[in-house]
Amino acid sequence: MKPFLALVAALCLVSAAHAQQAADQPEKGQPESKPEAPTAAQPASESSSERQGTVVDGATGTPLANVIVTVGDKTVRTDAQGQYKVAAGTEPIMVRLAGYGRATIPSDASQPFKLTPLEPKALYLTVYGIAAPFLRDPAIELIEKNKFNALVIDIKGDRGLIPYPSKLPLAAKANALTLRTIPDLKELVTTLKKKNLYLIARIVTFKDTLLAASTPNGPFTPPAARCGRIARDLPGSIPSGRSPGNIR
Numbered sequence: 001m002k003p004f005l006a007l008v009a010a011l012c013l014v015s016a017a018h019a020q021q022a023a024d025q026p027e028k029g030q031p032e033s034k035p036e037a038p039t040a041a042q043p044a045s046e047s048s049s050e051r052q053g054t055v056v057d058g059a060t061g062t063p064l065a066n067v068i069v070t071v072g073d074k075t076v077r078t079d080a081q082g083q084y085k086v087a088a089g090t091e092p093i094m095v096r097l098a099g100y101g102r103a104t105i106p107s108d109a110s111q112p113f114k115l116t117p118l119e120p121k122a123l124y125l126t127v128y129g130i131a132a133p134f135l136r137d138p139a140i141e142l143i144e145k146n147k148f149n150a151l152v153i154d155i156k157g158d159r160g161l162i163p164y165p166s167k168l169p170l171a172a173k174a175n176a177l178t179l180r181t182i183p184d185l186k187e188l189v190t191t192l193k194k195k196n197l198y199l200i201a202r203i204v205t206f207k208d209t210l211l212a213a214s215t216p217n218g219p220f221t222p223p224a225a226r227c228g229r230i231a232r233d234l235p236g237s238i239p240s241g242r243s244p245g246n247i248r
Helices: 002-024 133-145 169-173 185-193 209-214
Strands: 050-057 068-071 074-077 083-087 093-096 103-105 113-115 122-125 150-156 198-203
Touching: 050 093, 068 083, 074 083, 103 113, 122 133, 122 198, 133 150, 185 198
Parallel strands: 050 113, 122 150, 150 198
Antiparallel strands: 050 083, 068 074, 068 093, 093 103
8 A cells, every 4th residue: 555655646746846847838939038137226316416525624623614616617615514515527626715725625535525724824915016026936936945835915905006907897986907917817816826825815995095086975084173184094095984895
């Protein structure tokens, strides 16, 4: 009896194996199915279409707000947490903020990016000094020799003169454009920045002979009980008593 039962069990196993093999074969006339190809990677989240990072103070680690972040001709500013987002690509990310050295963030830079505080050590050139090679060149040499890092330039001098071609109507009205010592301000700035200089614009606003003379209500007038005359600063300049506005 036992041999008979063993034979029946063996036949059942063979039958099951044939049934499984038939199930695995494609039906006649149907194309044989192929293994599914690996699924392509899904497009990355929106971070793949932009670059983002954080800028902090290199000394304290404090997030820096309003850092100017430039990529090509596009500019954004960091938020209160020091974070920024710019378009994806390979163009360098340049950052700058008053009181800090300019920097370029490398593509492989670690985050957050540390911006180095800058302690300016500068020389000063007047509207005349910046234009005269016999004054400007020795000043630049002195800066390099003493490892200074900044230069102060008169953009509006003590007498109200503006040494570059400003487009401000008030400057023309006040005859402040009669002295042209900086014919191309952009070129000058570019040249000086190539020397890794931190540039500081000096703008005199509360002493302006030209503006005061061209504006009837501009100068300070002392009370009539005192003298009733226009207050003049020595030697002969007139305090304007007001800011001449933005110099562009």
